[in-house]
Amino acid sequence: xxxxxxxxxxxxxxxxxxxxxxxxxxxxxxxxxxxxxxxxxxxxxxxxxxxxxxxxxxxxxxxxxxxxxxxxxxxxxxxxxxxxxxxxxxxxxxxxxxxxxxxxxxxxxxxxxxxxxxxxxxxxxxxxxxxxxxxxxxxxxxxxxxxxxxxxxxxxxxxxxxxxxxxxxxxxxxxxxxxxxxxxxxxxxxxxxxxxxxxxxxxxxxxxxxxxxxxxxxxxxxxxxxxxxxxxxxxxxxxxxxxxxxxxxxxxxxxxxxxxxxxxxxxxxxxxxxxxxxxxxxxxxxxxxxxxxxxxxxxxxxxxxxxxxxxxxxxxxxxxxxxxxxxxxxxxxxxxxxxxxxxxxxxxxxxxxxxxxxxxxxxxxxxxxxxxxxxxxxxxxxxxxxxxxxxxxxxxxxxxxxxxxxxxxxxxxxxxxxxxxxxxxxxxxxxxxxxxxxxxxxxxxxxxxxxxxxx
Amino acid sequence: xxxxxxxxxxxxxxxxxxxxxxxxxxxxxxxxxxxxxxxxxxxxxxxxxxxxxxxxxxxxxxxxxxxxxxxxxxxxxxxxxxxxxxxxxxxxxxxxxxxxxxxxxxxxxxxxxxxxxxxxxxxxxxxxxxxxxxxxxxxxxxxxxxxxxxxxxxxxxxxxxxxxxxxxxxxxxxxxxxxxxxxxxxxxxxxxxxxxxxxxxxxxxxxxxxxxxxxxxxxxxxxxxxxxxxxxxxxxxxxxxxxxxxxxxxxxxxxxxxxxxxxxxxxxxxxxxxxxxxxxxxxxxxxxxxxxxxxxxxxxxxxxxxxxxxxxxxxxxxxxxxxxxxxxxxxxxxxxxxxxxxxxxxxxxxxxxxxxxxxxxxxxxxxxxxxxxxxxxxxxxxxxxxxxxxxxxxxxxxxxxxxxxxxxxxxxxxxxxxxxxxxxxxxxxxxxxxxxxxxxxxxxxxxxxxxxxxxxxxxxxxxxxxxxxxxxxxxxxxx
Numbered sequence: 034x035x036x037x038x039x040x041x042x043x044x045x046x047x048x049x050x051x052x053x054x055x056x057x058x059x060x061x062x063x064x065x066x067x068x069x070x071x072x073x074x075x076x077x078x079x080x081x082x083x084x085x086x087x088x089x090x091x092x093x094x095x096x097x098x099x100x101x102x103x104x105x106x107x108x109x110x111x112x113x114x115x116x117x118x119x120x121x122x123x124x125x126x127x128x129x130x131x132x133x134x135x136x137x138x139x140x141x142x143x144x145x146x147x148x149x150x151x152x153x154x155x156x157x158x159x160x161x162x163x164x165x166x167x168x169x170x171x172x173x174x175x176x177x178x179x180x181x182x183x184x185x186x187x188x189x190x191x192x193x194x195x196x197x198x199x200x201x202x203x204x205x206x207x208x209x210x211x212x213x214x215x216x217x218x219x220x221x222x223x224x225x226x227x228x229x230x231x232x233x234x235x236x237x238x239x240x241x242x243x244x245x246x247x248x249x250x251x252x253x254x255x256x257x258x259x260x261x262x263x264x265x266x267x268x269x270x271x272x273x274x275x276x277x278x279x280x281x282x283x284x285x286x287x288x289x290x291x292x293x294x295x296x297x298x299x300x301x302x303x304x305x306x307x308x309x310x311x312x313x314x315x316x317x318x319x320x321x322x323x324x325x326x327x328x329x330x331x332x333x334x335x336x337x338x339x340x341x342x343x344x345x346x347x348x349x350x351x352x353x354x355x356x357x358x359x360x361x362x363x364x365x366x367x368x369x370x371x372x373x374x375x376x377x378x379x380x381x382x383x384x385x386x387x388x389x390x391x392x393x394x395x396x397x398x399x400x401x402x403x404x405x406x407x408x409x410x411x412x413x414x415x416x417x418x419x420x421x422x423x424x425x426x427x428x429x430x431x432x433x434x435x436x437x438x439x440x441x442x443x444x445x446x447x448x449x450x451x452x453x454x455x456x457x458x459x460x461x462x463x464x465x466x467x468x469x470x471x472x473x474x475x476x477x478x479x480x481x482x483x484x485x486x487x488x
Numbered sequence: 489x490x491x492x493x494x495x496x497x498x499x500x501x502x503x504x505x506x507x508x509x510x511x512x513x514x515x516x517x518x519x520x521x522x523x524x525x526x527x528x529x530x531x532x533x534x535x536x537x538x539x540x541x542x543x544x545x546x547x548x549x550x551x552x553x554x555x556x557x558x559x560x561x562x563x564x565x566x567x568x569x570x571x572x573x574x575x576x577x578x579x580x581x582x583x584x585x586x587x588x589x590x591x592x593x594x595x596x597x598x599x600x601x602x603x604x605x606x607x608x609x610x611x612x613x614x615x616x617x618x619x620x621x622x623x624x625x626x627x628x629x630x631x632x633x634x635x636x637x638x639x640x641x642x643x644x645x646x647x648x649x650x651x652x653x654x655x656x657x658x659x660x661x662x663x664x665x666x667x668x669x670x671x672x673x674x675x676x677x678x679x680x681x682x683x684x685x686x687x688x689x690x691x692x693x694x695x696x697x698x699x700x701x702x703x704x705x706x707x708x709x710x711x712x713x714x715x716x717x718x719x720x721x722x723x724x725x726x727x728x729x730x731x732x733x734x735x736x737x738x739x740x741x742x743x744x745x746x747x748x749x750x751x752x753x754x755x756x757x758x759x760x761x762x763x764x765x766x767x768x769x770x771x772x773x774x775x776x777x778x779x780x781x782x783x784x785x786x787x788x789x790x791x792x793x794x795x796x797x798x799x800x801x802x803x804x805x806x807x808x809x810x811x812x813x814x815x816x817x818x819x820x821x822x823x824x825x826x827x828x829x830x831x832x833x834x835x836x837x838x839x840x841x842x843x844x845x846x847x848x849x850x851x852x853x854x855x856x857x858x859x860x861x862x863x864x865x866x867x868x869x870x871x872x873x874x875x876x877x878x879x880x881x882x883x884x885x886x887x888x889x890x891x892x893x894x895x896x897x898x899x900x901x902x903x904x905x906x907x908x909x910x911x912x913x914x915x916x917x918x919x920x921x922x923x924x925x926x927x928x929x930x931x932x933x934x935x936x937x938x939x940x941x942x943x944x945x946x947x948x949x950x951x952x953x954x955x956x957x958x959x960x961x962x963x964x965x966x967x
Contacts, residue, residue, distance in 0.1 A: 182935055
């Protein structure tokens with residue numbers, strides 16, 4: 034029996050991914066554990082390892098293919114002693130081309146779900162309004178399912194199909210959707226918060242005020258280069274737009290004096306044991322900030338929460354996401370339980386994360402979740418800024434540069450100190466003003482008395 | 489509870505039995521109440537048996553024209569008894585098939601007449617209406633009279649022939665489709681009152697079999713729902729076959745005498761004439777079976793003789809639904825089937841949309857056949873569209889010539905602004921089998937562009953569908 038290699042799910046929520054690269058060619062001998070291919074999701078690149086042995090008989094999905102649904106056939110391996118050619122063609126016969134299969138594959142699933150629901154005893158309710166099943170998104174990545182007539186009507190009306198919720202089979206955009214969008218002024222997707230709540234993943238980018246074409250028309254042809262969005266860009270756009278639109282933000286800014294912290298850092302770094310000519314650790318100011326923020330949350334546990342519509346999730350650990358800028362975007366790997374980790378552990382973990390983030394090799398579990406986040410733009414000389422809360426977090430700490438500033442000292446005289454401004458952005462549904470202020474006070478206390486972080 | 493169901497459907501016609509199967513597929517415990525024949529009028533006394541009769545007429549027609557094909561058929565004729573028997577056999581076979589489908593899908597059949605006692609309860613009594621003979625045998629293992637509970641009750645009771653006062657069918661000289669479908673002997677002459685699909689099909693059948701046929705239509709056009717251009721072509725062909733056609737004319741009175749009937753006809757200008765014939769077929773439409781079910785007592789809203797629904801089958805009373813003929817025009821089997829599915833899926837809570845009535849095709853199986861979907865040219869103009877109309881005649885099509893069927897036309901109507909296919913109208917050989925191509929195109933919302941890019945197989949009649957689209961945009965090849 035030829036072995037079918039299927040598109041793996043790299044995380045429980047993954048639905049599709051891009052087949053970035055094949056590391057084996059057709060005809061190559063495969064040993065268990067060999068890396069067959071690289072799969073790219075919106076934020077990470079992962080390797081697909083072979084579990085079986087044999088010869089790679091056929092590559093079904095070529096490299097560079099975007100949005101391959103999980104469990105689609107991507108390659109066929111001929112088992113030991115099997116005819117490679119037969120395996121290649123045989124496997125193909127049972128598994129149709131993945132593109133063609135994708136829409137078909139949904140139908141039986143739906144039917145099964147119906148049947149399952151029926152078995153569970155469907156609650157029949159005479160005359161009840163039909164609960165329209167949340168329609169699937171018309172867009173699965175780049176491709177938008179729309180009827181030819183709908184496409185033409187949308188073009189004429191200057192509507193962006195990506196902003197319109199399809200009501201046809203499998204979320205296909207049909208004539209009535211365009212007519213509704215035209216008469217409703219705004220596309221339905223934005224006007225139906227209920228639908229969005231029922232299916233948060235569906236939430237397409239809400240109505241842009243101008244269509245792509247309209248925007249492009251504002252610039253002379255040839256005066257710009259058009260770079261299509263990659264998965265990360267789309268995710269950033271979707272999540273931040275959603276956050277800024279749905280989370281009531283408010284901001285608290287404080288200044289912290291860093292001189293004590295800088296002195297302590299110097300001491301600690303100087304004391305680092307040296308192995309192979311390299312110090313075992315080299316703490317950055319940011320490592321202190323991460324630890325201080327985690328400890329502050331531990332001291333003000335009511336601020337270490339996540340908002341859900343039904344309840345408040347009060348976290349038992351302070352898991353701090355740290356924004357890492359990488360080419361083409363950013364990602365926030367998470368230092369788990371940061372308040373219980375030593376500064377050196379945090380520092381080394383961050384270095385590993387940063388390196389792997391730049392190579393897009395982080396695993397989803399390394400950047401999904403977290404209870405708060407830190408974003409530091411101090412190294413670029415930014416004095417102060419406000420960040421966007423990244424749900425499910427309720428807070429995010431924006432850290433500015435440590436710089437020498439005139440300060441009024443305790444005795445009333447003027448002096449110079451190294452001062453760092455930080456701004457806490459807060460989801461007001463979860464963390465109120467006074468609570469946020471309490472958190473900031475705890476943070477400031479730790480930063481200005483850094484010895485407290487060592488115990 | 490044994491007598492308790494999720495869904496009970498009243499009526500085992502094409503709307504009812506299809507709804508029942510879909511309901512069973514969705515996991516509902518389902519029963520169908522039927523008093524006379526599984527498959528309803530469609531299968532027992534409508535669509536199906538008439539197609540069997542018309543097939544006999546068609547073969548007979550070909551025998552008459554055997555010489556055109558280089559064949560000799562010197563001795564041929566027909567035995568009307570055997571023609572009717574074949575038609576009944578076709579119907580009986582399919583009716584039995586419905587019983588098996590019900591069994592396979594575990595749908596119970598309750599034999600009898602139903603009234604809705606109250607929301608959630610159906611009372612079934614033994615049939616009061618005598619069955620039309622010959623009756624196809626009822627399925628085995630049916631349940632009988634009694635009280636049954638159902639969370640949802642779907643009324644799918646269909647329709648019956650409309651009766652004009654003073655011209656009541658007597659089963660002897662004044663026929664409805666029931667009698668017209670099982671003549672004991674070939675009438676020498678016939679008057680057909682009404683030129684809709686039913687009237688025209690019978691006119692075509694009896695004319696082909698040799699009867700003198702006069703068709704009387706109240707409206708200025710025969711086949712009143714069809715595109716005027718198509719209806720005009722049809723009339724020309726019918727008249728060439730020897731059918732007499734009076735339009736804008738009304739049957740004021742029918743006298744019966746020993747040899748048959750005399751129909752007194754008045755035209756719009758006040759002209760009067762008396763037409764004597766052996767039989768008169770009353771084909772002036774059908775009316776919904778809304779009576780005796782208990783709908784009035786429940787307060788179900790009824791307008792113009794049909795149950796008012798929201799397009800998804802729901803009536804004004806929660807828990808009571810209506811589909812098919814009883815829920816309004818167009819009174820077609822395929823419309824009923826589709827409504828049944830929409831209704832059941834709505835009950836299930838699936839995402840449904842009301843049927844778009846402009847996308848329901850219609851077929852008439854006379855010679856020549858007529859098929860259409862969507863708006864006629866006149867209706868499209870009326871709706872304010874700017875039109876692009878394309879036509880292609882059968883005479884330009886290789887397959888049509890090879891078949892010896894050079895008469896006919898395919899006509900398409902597009903919205904000039906958007907390229908939306910608004911309507912398609914055809915007359916000629918096999919067009920009832922062709923129309924579905926345009927119906928699919930319409931439902932997928934294709935524009936002229938996709939139709940132009942579609943490859944149609946050669947040589948087929950379907951190529952005319954391509955050419956007609958090309959013609960609408962000035963690109964036709966073969967004329």
